[in-house]
Amino acid sequence: PGYHNGVSYNYSSDSMDLGFAVLDSVYGPDASIDDGEFGFEVMGRFYPAEGLTLYFGYAKDSYDFRSNDELFNFWASYELGGATYAAEFNTYELAGMEGDQWLVMGNWPVTETVSITARVSDDSIDGGDSATKYTIAPLWSVSDNLGFVFEISKSDSDFMGDTTSVAFETIFTF
Numbered sequence: 001p002g003y004h005n006g007v008s009y010n011y012s013s014d015s016m017d018l019g020f021a022v023l024d025s026v027y028g029p030d031a032s033i034d035d036g037e038f039g040f041e042v043m044g045r046f047y048p049a050e051g052l053t054l055y056f057g058y059a060k061d062s063y064d065f066r067s068n069d070e071l072f073n074f075w076a077s078y079e080l081g082g083a084t085y086a087a088e089f090n091t092y093e094l095a096g097m098e099g100d101q102w103l104v105m106g107n108w109p110v111t112e113t114v115s116i117t118a119r120v121s122d123d124s125i126d127g128g129d130s131a132t133k134y135t136i137a138p139l140w141s142v143s144d145n146l147g148f149v150f151e152i153s154k155s156d157s158d159f160m161g162d163t164t165s166v167a168f169e170t171i172f173t174f
Contacts, residue, residue: 004039017045026061027069027094038062051079069094082109099125113141131157147171 006023019042026039039061046054057073075088083106090101105119117137124130137151149169156162 006039008041015047017043019043026059053077082115083107097125097128099123099128110138115139115141129158131155131160145173 004023004025006021008019008021010017010019012018021041023039023041025037026041039059041057041059043055043057045056048054053076055073055075057071059069059071059073061069069092071090071092071094073088073090075086077084077086079085086103086105088101088103092099092101101121101123103119103121105117107115107117109115115138117135117139119135119137120132121135122130122132133153133155135151135153137149139147139149141147147170149167149171151167151169153165153167154162155165
């Protein structure tokens with residue numbers, strides 16, 4: 001997630017992307033190569049059919065000061081016409097906690113400049129708390145480089161209770 005020392009190799013073709021990296025740490029804060037910490041990441045992204053993308057990723061970290069952390073990530077997306085459908089699944093052991101996360105979403109065009117996204121996600125810690133979030137988010141593309149998103153979410157959480165949140169985002173690309 002930050003800048004780290006290490007080496008990586010990436011391979012790309014029309015049907016796949018593969019990558020491998022050995023790092024001083026995947027998640028560690030100090031980015032030092034002489035502190036006994038190390039990490040590695042492996043990824044594969046495949047395009048088996050038009051509009052379909054499958055991604056597999058794995059990261060493992062070794063710390064002197066706490067347990068080894070690891071994350072397995074899988075996601076798939078499918079584009080059909082102007083609509084996009086996606087699903088994601090993570091299983092993790094981070095900071096001594098184990099759990100699973102999932103997400104399903106769809107994005108549909110309403111007009112040439114307006115689309116709407118709906119998604120449901122969940123994070124469950126093994127033997128503990130769970131949180132589920134429901135989101136609806138319309139997007140207005142003002143131009144090729146500027147968009148506005150209004151998002152409303154409802155969360156049902158064992159550890160934070162039930163909450164409703166509203167967000168407004170401005171997306172500028174260049």
